[in-house]
Amino acid sequence: xxxxxxxxxxxxxxxxxxxxxxxxxxxxxxxxxxxxxxxxxxxxxxxxxxxxxxxxxxxxxxxxxxxxxxxxxxxxxxx
Numbered sequence: 001x002x003x004x005x006x007x008x009x010x011x012x013x014x015x016x017x018x019x020x021x022x023x024x025x026x027x028x029x030x031x032x033x034x035x036x037x038x039x040x041x042x043x044x045x046x047x048x049x050x051x052x053x054x055x056x057x058x059x060x061x062x063x064x065x066x067x068x069x070x071x072x073x074x075x076x077x078x079x
Contacts, residue, residue, distance in 0.1 A: 004064065025053060 005013035036045035
Protein backbone atom coordinates (compact mmCIF):
# COMPACT_ATOMS: atom_id res chain seq x y z
CA UNK A 1 0.00 0.00 0.00
CA UNK A 2 2.91 2.35 0.51
CA UNK A 3 3.56 2.27 -3.25
CA UNK A 4 0.39 4.26 -3.84
CA UNK A 5 2.25 7.40 -2.78
CA UNK A 6 5.32 9.02 -4.35
CA UNK A 7 8.53 8.37 -2.44
CA UNK A 8 8.78 11.98 -1.26
CA UNK A 9 5.47 11.84 0.66
CA UNK A 10 5.15 8.10 1.23
CA UNK A 11 5.52 8.15 5.00
CA UNK A 12 3.17 11.06 5.69
CA UNK A 13 0.62 9.85 3.14
CA UNK A 14 0.41 6.37 4.54
CA UNK A 15 0.29 7.55 8.14
CA UNK A 16 -2.50 10.04 7.42
CA UNK A 17 -4.63 7.46 5.63
CA UNK A 18 -4.05 4.88 8.36
CA UNK A 19 -4.87 7.28 11.20
CA UNK A 20 -7.97 8.60 9.43
CA UNK A 21 -9.26 5.03 8.96
CA UNK A 22 -8.57 4.15 12.59
CA UNK A 23 -10.33 7.31 13.75
CA UNK A 24 -13.36 6.70 11.56
CA UNK A 25 -13.88 2.96 11.91
CA UNK A 26 -12.21 2.29 15.26
CA UNK A 27 -13.26 5.42 17.09
CA UNK A 28 -16.92 5.18 16.20
CA UNK A 29 -16.92 1.38 16.27
CA UNK A 30 -18.11 1.00 19.85
CA UNK A 31 -20.88 3.54 19.33
CA UNK A 32 -22.07 1.82 16.15
CA UNK A 33 -21.91 -1.67 17.68
CA UNK A 34 -23.84 -0.57 20.77
CA UNK A 35 -26.46 1.09 18.57
CA UNK A 36 -26.78 -2.02 16.38
CA UNK A 37 -27.27 -4.30 19.37
CA UNK A 38 -29.83 -1.98 20.94
CA UNK A 39 -31.90 -1.47 17.78
CA UNK A 40 -31.84 -5.05 16.53
CA UNK A 41 -31.96 -6.77 19.95
CA UNK A 42 -29.50 -9.33 18.60
CA UNK A 43 -25.99 -9.87 19.95
CA UNK A 44 -24.93 -10.92 16.43
CA UNK A 45 -25.75 -7.52 14.92
CA UNK A 46 -22.13 -6.28 15.05
CA UNK A 47 -21.19 -8.94 12.51
CA UNK A 48 -22.98 -6.87 9.86
CA UNK A 49 -20.74 -3.91 10.74
CA UNK A 50 -17.64 -6.06 10.42
CA UNK A 51 -18.80 -7.65 7.17
CA UNK A 52 -19.57 -4.26 5.62
CA UNK A 53 -16.11 -3.06 6.59
CA UNK A 54 -14.64 -6.18 5.04
CA UNK A 55 -16.60 -5.65 1.81
CA UNK A 56 -15.45 -2.03 1.66
CA UNK A 57 -11.84 -3.13 2.15
CA UNK A 58 -12.06 -5.76 -0.59
CA UNK A 59 -13.50 -3.22 -3.03
CA UNK A 60 -10.79 -0.69 -2.16
CA UNK A 61 -7.98 -3.22 -2.60
CA UNK A 62 -9.45 -4.39 -5.91
CA UNK A 63 -9.36 -0.81 -7.21
CA UNK A 64 -5.67 -0.31 -6.37
CA UNK A 65 -3.51 -0.35 -9.49
CA UNK A 66 -0.87 -3.07 -9.63
CA UNK A 67 2.70 -1.76 -9.25
CA UNK A 68 4.34 -5.16 -9.59
CA UNK A 69 6.05 -4.60 -12.91
CA UNK A 70 6.22 -0.80 -12.89
CA UNK A 71 9.41 0.98 -13.93
CA UNK A 72 10.65 2.47 -10.65
CA UNK A 73 13.15 4.79 -12.35
CA UNK A 74 10.37 6.38 -14.40
CA UNK A 75 8.28 6.85 -11.29
CA UNK A 76 11.07 8.73 -9.47
CA UNK A 77 11.47 11.40 -12.15
CA UNK A 78 9.26 14.48 -11.71
CA UNK A 79 6.61 14.97 -14.37
